[in-house]
Amino acid sequence: MTTDPPSPHVVLLAGGVGGARLADGLARALPPDHLTVVVNTGDDFRHLGLTICPDLDTVTYMLAGVNNDETGWGRVGESWRALDEAARLGGPDWFRLGDLDLATHLARSHWLAEGETLTAVTRRLWAGFGAGFGAGPVVLPMSDAPAPTLIETDTGDVLPFQIWFVRERWQPAVRRVVLPEDARATAAVIRALEAADVVIIAPSNPFVSIDPILNAYPIRALIEDVPQAVVAVSPIIAGQALKGPAAKMMAELGLAASAAAVAGYYGHLIDGFVYDQQDAGMTAEDGLALLCTDTIMRGATGRERLAREVLAFAGEMLD
Numbered sequence: 001m002t003t004d005p006p007s008p009h010v011v012l013l014a015g016g017v018g019g020a021r022l023a024d025g026l027a028r029a030l031p032p033d034h035l036t037v038v039v040n041t042g043d044d045f046r047h048l049g050l051t052i053c054p055d056l057d058t059v060t061y062m063l064a065g066v067n068n069d070e071t072g073w074g075r076v077g078e079s080w081r082a083l084d085e086a087a088r089l090g091g092p093d094w095f096r097l098g099d100l101d102l103a104t105h106l107a108r109s110h111w112l113a114e115g116e117t118l119t120a121v122t123r124r125l126w127a128g129f130g131a132g133f134g135a136g137p138v139v140l141p142m143s144d145a146p147a148p149t150l151i152e153t154d155t156g157d158v159l160p161f162q163i164w165f166v167r168e169r170w171q172p173a174v175r176r177v178v179l180p181e182d183a184r185a186t187a188a189v190i191r192a193l194e195a196a197d198v199v200i201i202a203p204s205n206p207f208v209s210i211d212p213i214l215n216a217y218p219i220r221a222l223i224e225d226v227p228q229a230v231v232a233v234s235p236i237i238a239g240q241a242l243k244g245p246a247a248k249m250m251a252e253l254g255l256a257a258s259a260a261a262v263a264g265y266y267g268h269l270i271d272g273f274v275y276d277q278q279d280a281g282m283t284a285e286d287g288l289a290l291l292c293t294d295t296i297m298r299g300a301t302g303r304e305r306l307a308r309e310v311l312a313f314a315g316e317m318l319d
């Protein structure tokens, strides 16, 4: 009887919708304790007196099956009574916070104010969505301290991320993404990376979802040094991002908006690169393993399919 090869311990670096979708696919393809999702917190901000963590919430909601799949963020079946009333009173409503989503921010802000770490709060929220302690993949913020991403625009303004992304609808051209100098990974993230057989970089925005994670010391060094397979999935298909500003930012940052340019951007950090069949024929640096497939994740089966293909691809690189 052939025994299945043991499942690898996988760490996924994720932000935004693409990251959450691949996290869900991997959660369906791996035993619960073999997946750790390290999530970008550079988009986090204080708003209406609450601590908002969009990428942590999008991953948690997606894994819990309560994510709003149309917008890619917030809760499905949402109502807007609190925000609409706050707006009627003159409060800000440019950042749409639904009633169910507000509960997450209220509980998180309460526990943070009581001195709990963002890691502990994220675990409590994940448990609250029925995963329970120990069950399901581990969802970790990259850092427990704020590590806000700022956007320097072509007019020289430096905008907080959500002001640029949501209020300005990511239209101001980006001159530079400004990441904090002192961002530090949590001990839990370091332990997960040291135990990882495979690190997967999700099809997330390289500049504002993945770079902030790599910028949290010592994550980049750990991924470069620890002998494991590192595979990135392209967020660009046929010159476009499925969602969000990645292609526009590449042009503004002087890069071609192409899957090959993303592979080049990650450079020697990665051993393998997964790109879409619409970019068939793509060439890359020698030594970079390539997988050409359908990288569009349609529904839960599509998410699991891509996850299994990426795992098989990475598995070929493990000695």
Ligand code: FO1
Binding pocket: 015, 016, 017, 043, 053, 054, 055, 057, 058, 073, 074, 094, 095, 096, 097, 101, 162, 165, 166
């Ligand atoms: N994105 C928008 O474009 N408009 C919004 O009003 C908005 C509200 C929002 C509320 C909670 C949340 O977790 C995410 C929200 N997002 C919204 C998305 C968010 O800006 C992005 O998900 C990330 O910051 C970038 O991936």
